[in-house]
Every structure is written in C-alpha cells, then in structure tokens.
Amino acid sequence: MIVGQSAQGNSINQSDLDPGTYTLQFSFVAVDPDSGGNEFIPTTQAIINWKIEGQQQRRVISIVSGASISGVATGADVQIVDIPLGGTATVGKAYKVQATLSRGVRGNTQQPPTLTDTPVKSAAAVNGTATFDVPQDSGVTSVFIMCATGGGGTPPTQFQIKAIASDASLPSPATLGTWYPLLTTGWVPLPPGTQRVVVFNGSPDETLFIQAIWGIDG
Numbered sequence: 001m002i003v004g005q006s007a008q009g010n011s012i013n014q015s016d017l018d019p020g021t022y023t024l025q026f027s028f029v030a031v032d033p034d035s036g037g038n039e040f041i042p043t044t045q046a047i048i049n050w051k052i053e054g055q056q057q058r059r060v061i062s063i064v065s066g067a068s069i070s071g072v073a074t075g076a077d078v079q080i081v082d083i084p085l086g087g088t089a090t091v092g093k094a095y096k097v098q099a100t101l102s103r104g105v106r107g108n109t110q111q112p113p114t115l116t117d118t119p120v121k122s123a124a125a126v127n128g129t130a131t132f133d134v135p136q137d138s139g140v141t142s143v144f145i146m147c148a149t150g151g152g153g154t155p156p157t158q159f160q161i162k163a164i165a166s167d168a169s170l171p172s173p174a175t176l177g178t179w180y181p182l183l184t185t186g187w188v189p190l191p192p193g194t195q196r197v198v199v200f201n202g203s204p205d206e207t208l209f210i211q212a213i214w215g216i217d218g
Contacts, residue, residue: 001042001044001080001082001094001095001096001097002082002092002093002094003042003082003084003090003091003092003093003094003095004082004084004090004091004092005082005092008079008080008081008082009079009080011046011078011079011080011097011099012024012076012077012078012099012101013076013077013078014075014076014077014101015051015074015075016074016075017073017074017075017076018074018103019052019072019073019074020072020073020103021070021071021072021103021104021105022070022071022072022073022076022101022102022103022104023068023069023070023101023102023103023104023105023106024046024048024068024069024070024071024076024078024099024100024101025066025067025068025099025100025102025106026046026063026064026065026066026067026068026097026098026099027065027066027067027097027098028041028042028044028063028065028095028096028097028098029095029096029097029098030094030095030096031093031094031095031096032093032094032095033093034089034090034093035088035089035090035093036089038089040086040089040090040093041064041065042063042082042084042090042095043062043082043083043084043085043086043116044062044063044080044081044082044083044097045060045061045062045063045080045081045083045115045117046060046061046063046067046069046078046079046080046081046097046099047059047060047078047079047080047081048060048061048069048071048076048077048078049076049077049078050071050072050073050075050076051073051074051075051076051077052072052073052074052075053074056077057071057073057139058137058138058139059071059113059138059139059216059217059218060115060135060137060138060139060216061113061114061115061216061218062114062115062116062117063080063097067113067114068106068107068113069106069113069216069218070104070105070106070218071218076101078099078101080097080099083117085116085118085119106218111187111215112141112142112187112215112216112217112218113215113216113218114144114213114214114215114216115135115138115140115213115214115216116211116213116214117135117214118132118212119211120209120210120211121209121210121211122150122207122208122209122210123199123200123201123207123208123210124201124207125201125203125204125205125206125207125208126201126202126203126204127200127201127202128200128201128207128208129198129199129200129201130198130199130201130208130210131196131197131198131199132196132197132198132199132212133168133195133196134190134194134195134196134197134214135214136195138214138216139216139217139218140190140214140215140216140217141189141190141215141216141217142187142188142189142190142214142215143165143187143188143190143197143212143213143214143215144186144187144188144212144213144215145163145181145188145197145199145210145211145212146210146211146212146213147161147181147182147199147208147209147210147211148208148209149203149206149207149208149209150206150207150208150209151206151207153203153205153206154203154204154205154206155203155206156182156201156202156203156206156208157182158180158182158183159180159183159202160182160201160202160203161180161181161182161199161200161201161202161203161208162178162179162180162181162199162200162202163178163179163180163181163188163197163198163199163200164177164178164197164198164200165177165178165190165191165194165196165197166194166195166196166197166198167193167194167195167196168195168196173196174193176191176192176193176194177190177191177194181199187215197212199212
C-alpha cells in the first residue's frame, strides 16, 4: 500500500468455509517512516463482505493494529483501501497490512469495530454546528462523539452541547433522536433511518472541535 495513491488490494478472498462464526484481525507491518524520519500510523479501511448462501453482508472498518471484526459466514472477501487523513509528510510512503481469518468470536472489549471517515470538524460558539453523514452500507449501528474546546474561555456545560440524529429529507429533516454528548457519554445507538448526526455548540464563547467515530456491527 502507498499513502495517497488510493491503492486497493485484496487481502483475503476465502470461500467454502464451514458455516460458522469467523473473526478477521488486522495489523500494520513494514511501515516506512515519514519524510521527517518519524514513525507514523497509516489511516486505512477494510471493506469486508461476509458471504453466506449466495448473499453478502458488507462491513467497513478503520484498520488499527489490533482491530478485529466477527461475522457469521461461509466465506469472506476483504479489500484494503488507503484513506489518507493526515498531512503531506506521509504521502508516497509504503506500508503493509496483515490480515488473518480464524474461527471464533472476537474478544469482548466493550467496544465495537470502528470506522472514522472524516477529519475533526469545528463548530463555532453560539449554535455553530458540525454535521457528519452516516456511512451507508457499512454496518454502522452506533456513534461515539468526541469534543473539546480549543481556547481559554469557559468550558461548555453538559447541556450546551447537543447532538441530533436525523434523516436527510428536504427541506426539513426529521429528527429521529437527540442527546447531550457531555452527559450521555460513550457509544450511542443510532435510531433506524439515521443518515446524519449534527452536533450543536451552544457555548457562548468557545469554538468546539468535534469528531464522530462510527461503531460497526461485528
């Protein structure tokens, strides 16, 4: 894999497995240093198609060393895609992704496989917003909202930061669920029909920096 060249490769294409539950595990090996000679971690995704009885169930996860995902299948097809989210110091650098497939269920870590598909977004004070589109056909079932201020003003209170799950209908999207990320911390299940998550910053003087991490079934 080469950073920034939209490289895509097949890591696993396995058919005719005995019906059952299988786990895919991923890690990085042989990663080139960046242009400054420093170590870096690639930002890469695995597109997984679990196969069973002629049907396929698609999942997309972000790869970190130690990422794993389980599925019930008689076969599995895995494609690795480079999705650079960092700066220019890593462009053109090479790395390898190691993937293994084995029978059994992934460990119970209280955290699902995850997908991060956009960089951090900012929301200005006094009802600024950050909107995150829910990746479709990826197995997204939940979201973890991370947020922090970027200055030295008064930190927002629990009820000044609000998240809304909605569809994308126009001119007025339907609100399907709402919560306060500073109060309802951790993984939040997404209501059926959710197409985007909008985070509102009600702080009177602080810009908010926000990231949405998607939880993937498996």
